[in-house]
Structure formats: structure tokens, C-alpha cells
Amino acid sequence: MKIKVGFGYDVHKLGEGEELWIGGLHVPHSKGSIGHSDGDVLIHAICDALLGAANLRDIGFHFPDTSSHYKGIDSKILLRRTVELIKEKGYEISNIDSSVCLEKPKLKDLIPEMQALLAKVMEIDPEDIAIKATTSEKLGFVGAQEGVTAYASVLIQKPCK
Structure with missing residues (x-):
């Protein structure tokens, strides 16, 4: 079995009157993410x-912010395509650990x-997706x-040939 590890990070500015999307969910709040797509930081970090x-x-x-095709796109579509890309290389997702x-x-x-x-x-078990939420203790x-x-x-894996 070939096993590989990946790390992702994303950041978005928050603005009044914008929608806040995190983990594919609309989160009610007075501020939302400013981004080319829907600004879902969690999905972008996972991708x-x-x-x-x-x-x-x-x-x-893969999904450039210079392309009008991705303007306002639902990040779940980007995640689905990302999973297809790794499957094309023979990989499957073992688990995901994330923090917002x-x-x-x-x-x-x-x-x-x-989850x-x-x-x-992603067509995986919810038990294979850890999501943690934290603050920065009012810093930064x-x-x-x-x-x-x-x-x-x-963590992704594929059978050895």
C-alpha cells in the first residue's frame, strides 16, 4: 500500500453582508467570506x-481565481472534482483532520x-473526517x-503495483 500525507491551508477576509460558507454549510452570521468562489475556507484547505x-x-x-467559470462557484463542486482527480491517480482517501x-x-x-x-x-465515511473549531483568543x-x-x-492511499 502506498500512503501519502497532504497539508492544506486557506484564509479569507470577512466582510459585512457577505455569506459565510464553511464545510459546505451556510453559516448564519453578519459577516461572510470574501472570495472568488463561495469562500469556503474549510473545503479549500481540504482540496x-x-x-x-x-x-x-x-x-x-486547477480552479484559478482568474477564471470567470469559478466566480461564485459552490466549493462542493471543487471538492468533488478534486476527489475525482486523486482517484484518477489511483488514490482513495483514508482520513482527513481539519481545524477552522x-x-x-x-x-x-x-x-x-x-461531516x-x-x-x-467525497463518498467516504463521516467517521473519517475530523473537524475542529477554535478561536484565536481575540488575537490577530x-x-x-x-x-x-x-x-x-x-492521508491518501493506493495499492502498490
Whole structure:
């Protein structure tokens, strides 16, 4: 079995009146992510981790923010395509461990729904997706509620030939 590890990170500025999408869910809040797509930091971090593990470059290479095709796109579509790309190389997802850093709103009650939704998109067991939520203790741009960050580690595998 060939096993590879990937790491992803994403950050988005928060703005008044924008929609906040995290883990494929719309999160009610007065501020939302500003981005070319829907600005879902968690999905973007997972995509980057998967692409990196499979040595397929990064999310910006496959889904450039200079393309009008991806303007406002639902990040679940990008995640589905990312999973297809790693499957084309013979890999399957073993597990994902991720963290979202956001001062407000609190995400803990939404995590099970995010896990179920992401598992469906990636066609894996929700038990194979860990999502943690934290704050930055009011420090930095996250603490000032100016932005949101997400980190993801993934393990992918394929049979040896």
C-alpha cells in the first residue's frame, strides 16, 4: 500500500453582508467570506491537502481565481472534482483532520452536519473526517473578526503495483 500525507491551508477576509460558507454549510452570521468562489475556507484547505498529497499542485492551479467559470462557484463542486482527480491517480482517501479558526460564530453545533455533508461529497465515511473549531483568543486578524482560516491534513492511499 502506498500512503501519502497532504497539508492544506486557506484564509479569507470577512466582510459585512457577505455569506459565510464553511464545510459546505451556510453559516448564519453578519459577516461572510470574501472570495472568488463561495469562500469556503474549510473545503479549500481540504482540496489543497488532497491535491498536495497526490502531487497534483494546488487549488489555484486547477480552479484559478482568474477564471470567470469559478466566480461564485459552490466549493462542493471543487471538492468533488478534486476527489475525482486523486482517484484518477489511483488514490482513495483514508482520513482527513481539519481545524477552522474563527472568532464568531461558534461552529461546534454545526460540525456533525458538516461531516455528513462532506462525507457525501467525497463518498467516504463521516467517521473519517475530523473537524475542529477554535478561536484565536481575540488575537490577530481572526481575533479581530476580520478573517477566517482553515487547516487540513489528509492521508491518501493506493495499492502498490
